[in-house]
Amino acid sequence: MAKVEIALDAELVVEVMVLAGIGNPRDAVEAVVRDYVARGHRTEARTGETAERLREIETEPKVEEG
Template structure:
């Protein structure tokens, strides 16, 4: 796996460490990014892709009015 170095403001790094409950800024940022990506994948799985024209998987069937 490739390693990337990112420079962050100290206050931002501390906030991320507090949110993730870690003592290392590197571990904290990695956990936050992994959570963000996993959350995005779960959202896409539930909502589907708007471009494909398919309704969400767990959407109830549409009842005709009238």
């Protein structure tokens, strides 16, 4: 897997570490990102609204009534 290096505000990282209960800054941020992605997948699974389906909805012609 490719690695990416980013700079984050130290206070933000410390807050993530405290909330996640993880002592290593890299592991704490990775855990939060993985949780965010997993929540997105669970939401897609529940609603059936994938990014591909949303693109289809946006491109479908709108029917005007009246």
